[in-house]
Structures are given as structure tokens and as C-alpha cells.
Amino acid sequence: MRDKLIYMTKATLRWLFWLPADLLHSRSRADSLTPPRRISFVGRGDGEQAGREFLGHFVELGGLRADQRVLDIGCGIGRMALPLAQTLGTESYAGFDVGRGMIRWCSREIGPRYPGFEFSWAPIFNGKYNPFGTVTATEFRFPYPDSSFDFAFATSVFTHLLADEVRHYLAETSRVLRPGSSCLLTFFLLTPESEAELAAGRAALPFRHPVEHGPTTDRHTPEEAVAYRLADLRAMFAESGLEIRDPIHRGGWANAPGAPSGQDIIVATRPA
DSSP: OHHHHHHHHHHHHHHHHHHHHHHTOOTTOSOTTSOOGGGOSSOHHHHHHHHHHHHHHHHHTTOOOTTSOEEEETOTTTTTHHHHHTTSOSSOEEEEESOHHHHHHHHHHTTTTSTTEEEEEOOBOBTTTBTTOSBOTTTOOOSSOTTOEEEEEESSSGGGOOHHHHHHHHHHHHHHEEEEEEEEEEEOEEOHHHHHHHHTTOSSSOOOEEETTEEESOSSSGGGOBOEEHHHHHHHHHHHTOEEEEEEEOOGGGTOTTOSSSSEEEEEEOOO
């Protein structure tokens, strides 16, 4: 009972911290495409840098082209939507997120400027980001028809999902991708190399508490950050109908040499 109270208190404080900022948003801001800092889970500078970084990864690692329709799984405050808006055609982007204030802001500020960009709120419960959600991640159906996207991505989303949620999100990603299309997804992967870094205390995150198929950093709020054994993830991808495209791009969180990003990057394809 005590653990549950701690879990809900932490989640509630996080939610209360960022919610009011959307209500206090001022249209007198000098740059209306700079989001209010408190409604974003990623700080302004970090968000801008991440958007530029991952646009490069989408093109160079994922093979994204300007004529493709793109799905942003966990679009947040639009940190990926804004750089993509400069390269994609009309009717080209859809994003959803559990953060209602962030979706309101994206719909109000980004949508009118880029009519082909649409944003949807997902009422999913998440102990870290949406403690008052009404459906579970394993029940949520992506709000798009089958085979409706050419490219999908999720940055720092699967790192906050538990195993059954990962399985479901992979299956939904496969469902909405057209045959022959690809996705780029980030994870914290447990491999002999990353486990050696963890054991030596050199990894960026302290994965200590066991959950299914890997550990978490927080036993009260396991969604804080979850790592998965690579062999188990390969099986989940196969179950979903997605084929991992090797090599996997190892992340800097576990000091991988030449890491292109902080998290591990997996590119996968739905076979034609």
C-alpha cells in the first residue's frame, strides 16, 4: 500500500507541474513556435537539438523520403514535427501523445501553419506522463487505418513502456505501416557490452530493479526508464511482423563507441 501511495504521489506531482503552463500560455510570445517550457517533457534547447539530430537519423538510418507519409508515435510538443515540416509535403504527418496540453499547443500553433500536419491526444494511462489516463497502453489502438504510413518513428517512447505495452505498440506500428515500409524506434538495450558498463557503474542510468525482460530505474514508477534484453526484443519484433534491419545502432547511454544518439536505435521493416 505504501509503495502504491508513493507511486501515485510522484505521478500526480509530475502531472500538476506541467498542466497549468498550457492554461497560462501567452500569445504575446515573440516566437509562437517556441512552446511554453512547462508543458514540455523535454526542455527547449534539448528539444530543438533532438529534432535536428533525429531528422538526420530518419533520413540516413531509416531511409525517410520527402514524399512519404509519416507517423510520430509520442509526438510530444512537436520537437520532431517542426524540422519535419520543412522537408515533408502536404498531408504527410500525423502524431499522437498522452500529453493533452502538448497536443493542444501543437494543434493550435503548428497545425494552422502546416495543414498537412495533424495531432491527436491519446488518453492512455502512464505512471510517468499521464497518471489520469482512462485506457491502458495495451488497449489503445492507434487512431489510423491499416497500411496508412510509409514511415513511423518513436523516440524515447518504448523506453517508458513495460513488456506487454511494447508488444502491443510494435503490433500497432506494424499494422499501420504499408508493406515494405520502415520504422525507427529507440530503446535501452541490454547486451553483454551494456551490462558490463552497468556492472561497472559507468552507464548513464542505474537499471537495478527487475521487470519482465529487463530492469527499470525506479521500482515505484517502472515507466521512468526500462531496459530490455536484445534477444527478447528480437522475439517481440518477429511476433509483430517487423524485421529488424541490422546493424542496430548502439547508444551513448552505455558508452558505445561512435554512438549516433543517446539511446539505442533500431530500424525495422514490415515485409512487402
